[in-house]
Amino acid sequence: MSLILAIETSCDDTCAAVVTGDGVIRSNVISSQGVHDEYGGVVPEIASRHHLELATPVVEDALRRADTSLDDVDAIAVTAGPGLVGALLIGVATAKGLAASRGLPLVPVDHLQGHVAANFLFTEDDGGEPLEPPFVCLIASGGHTFLARVDDHAGFTVLGQTLDDAAGEAIDKGARLLGLPFPGGPHLEKLARDGDVTRFAFPISKNVGGLDFSFAGLKTALLYKVRDLGEEEATEARADLAAAYQAAIVEQLAVRVERALEQTGLDRLAIGGGVAANGPLRERLSALAPTVKIPPRALCTDNAAMIASAARYADAVAFPGYLDLEVHATGQRAL
Ligand code: KG4
Ligand code: ZN
Numbered sequence: 001m002s003l004i005l006a007i008e009t010s011c012d013d014t015c016a017a018v019v020t021g022d023g024v025i026r027s028n029v030i031s032s033q034g035v036h037d038e039y040g041g042v043v044p045e046i047a048s049r050h051h052l053e054l055a056t057p058v059v060e061d062a063l064r065r066a067d068t069s070l071d072d073v074d075a076i077a078v079t080a081g082p083g084l085v086g087a088l089l090i091g092v093a094t095a096k097g098l099a100a101s102r103g104l105p106l107v108p109v110d111h112l113q114g115h116v117a118a119n120f121l122f123t124e125d126d127g128g129e130p131l132e133p134p135f136v137c138l139i140a141s142g143g144h145t146f147l148a149r150v151d152d153h154a155g156f157t158v159l160g161q162t163l164d165d166a167a168g169e170a171i172d173k174g175a176r177l178l179g180l181p182f183p184g185g186p187h188l189e190k191l192a193r194d195g196d197v198t199r200f201a202f203p204i205s206k207n208v209g210g211l212d213f214s215f216a217g218l219k220t221a222l223l224y225k226v227r228d229l230g231e232e233e234a235t236e237a238r239a240d241l242a243a244a245y246q247a248a249i250v251e252q253l254a255v256r257v258e259r260a261l262e263q264t265g266l267d268r269l270a271i272g273g274g275v276a277a278n279g280p281l282r283e284r285l286s287a288l289a290p291t292v293k294i295p296p297r298a299l300c301t302d303n304a305a306m307i308a309s310a311a312r313y314a315d316a317v318a319f320p321g322y323l324d325l326e327v328h329a330t331g332q333r334a335l
Pocket of ligand 1: 011277
């Protein structure tokens, strides 16, 4: 049984994992930096510096937890993009160094393919079995939101995507307006639990029949609502605002998923990306198809096990070919 060591550093989490060639997770270490909160978003330069400090200890921890060593590893996988350029470079340099020193093949992995491939792993708390293609997959994270048709393990076809903000970005910005720390998702979800979801109604972009998303108008609607209410009333209404705002995001995602299932005729659904950790979204989507794969939360947010999973179906590059490997970055997210 082969072993893959994977590294993921595309944003602010320094991650390493050991996964078997069959898709069994032996370890999955995620070190969240938690240093960006006071800035209300990820500061790329700070993220890179922390990756530099954390990469080696996180890799060592992943090997230790998997009860293995580099001697038993058969391939190194690494996120090559999209993501923050400086952050990606640290992961790729670490992976190249490890692979070259051991003469191991290196597998460059696309971060979004990684989110999709989280559904190909054996897991403990969601019924356990990997989902076999074909299926519809919703990926909603801080940097991306799209619907894909997955016909095989190695790729996907985009059916629709956000025309402006990603769902996680809208959640983080909305949470910030409500005075919550970054990243806002878990805080917004918690606050919304105490809220009355019927007191306010936020617009759900209709895009009749279409599979694209739009969240910019929703964010503006919350901004105006908070202004109209005034500071005192908006503070009193925080939980109700959070509940309605979250509900509007969940509903828009769910409506598009329903359409995608209808239009493709597929009866299997999978989800991924940090927003897929959201309880109300998980509950709403779980009823939409006969088979719904909802990975454990730790496999929805950024992690390296999903990168190892994708690497099982991607092309490995032998030494020294990967020494020239470059990262493909995305535009920086506004704070
Ligand atoms: O996939 P991810 O970890 O990193 C990116 O690739 O962006 O996603 C991070 C996003 C953030 O916007 C965060 O607020 C959101 O996922 N998120 C959540 C929850 N947990 C994380 N959104 C809603 N509810 C949650 N429980
Ligand atoms: Zn991600």
